[in-house]
Amino acid sequence: MRTVAAQQRTLEDSFQALAMVVREEALVIAPASGSFQALVSEGSRVRAGAVVASLMNAGGERLVYATAAGNVHFYWDGWEQQVDLDLLLHRAVRQWREVQPAPGRITDGQLVQAGQPVARIVHGHVIRLYLDLPAGVTLASGQRVEVRMPGVTDQTVGGRVVALGSGEPAAVLVELDRYLPVLDAARWVDVEVVRARYQGLAVPAEAIVWEAADRPGVYVRRETRVVLRGVRIVGQAGGWAVVDGISAGDEVITNPGRVATR
Secondary structure, three states: OOEEEOEEEEEEEEEEEEEEEEOOEEEEEOOOOEEEEEOOOOOOEEOOOOEEEEEEEOOEEEEEEOOOOEEEEOEEOOOOOOOOHHHHOOOOHHHHOOOOOOOEEOOOOOEEOOOOEEEEEEOOOOOEEEEEOOOOOOOOOOOEEEEEOOOOOOOOEEEEEEEEOOOOOOEEEEEEOOOOHHHHHOOEEEEEEEEEEEEEEEEEHHHEEEEEOOEEEEEEEEOOEEEEEEOEEEEEEOOEEEEEOOOOOOEEEOOHHHHHOO
8 A cells, every 4th residue: 555644735726828918008099191200218107198209291290199198108919909808708818819910010200191000008007817717627706816927027916806708718807916017018928827725734635535425534554554534625736635634744545445445
């Protein structure tokens, strides 16, 4: 029979996903045709109605104004008009990945036509992540989670599920607890979402036996004897289970089927 000593562990119930970054942002449209000239620097914070650029043509100069207070960027990825929340939630992320938006960037001296985008303003500090759930994984509206984004920050960021997608597979919209400026320039990020964390004495999940549907237990080696100890399962993740009802160092049988057949 195989055994393992029960020991203190922290288990994480987590999954990985590709998330779409959803920001509060809008495009600034050229009011006239002409040669473009930026009047503020990339990423500048401006107030609503501030002059951000000018357009020169035969008729003279036309000024371009910020439509809202926020950070001004002179590039866009084409998703800005696609991520209306009502529209977004009707599709799963994998379906949105098939969409090919038209990105753009503008530089000084470039000729633009009236009605074309010339800037993007991120006008809020709320960052949301839209992501598909793996098969068998569920999250509820209002549920708290923790999010890791290795390519963005080395810190774990708290978040809350604020909406559920209506497409297939199931998807959720998670609002982060804090604003990360680096996400102003990102649309897709790899994330790890931690649904729950369990701390306590851990044993391999395969060691658990069931006397009845609601009575889990584990076999523990006591010198020359093997005894069954009833336990309460606190949580499971990654093939392990945190349990109450045994002591640290207890030698738990990990192939309990051998006990039953002896």
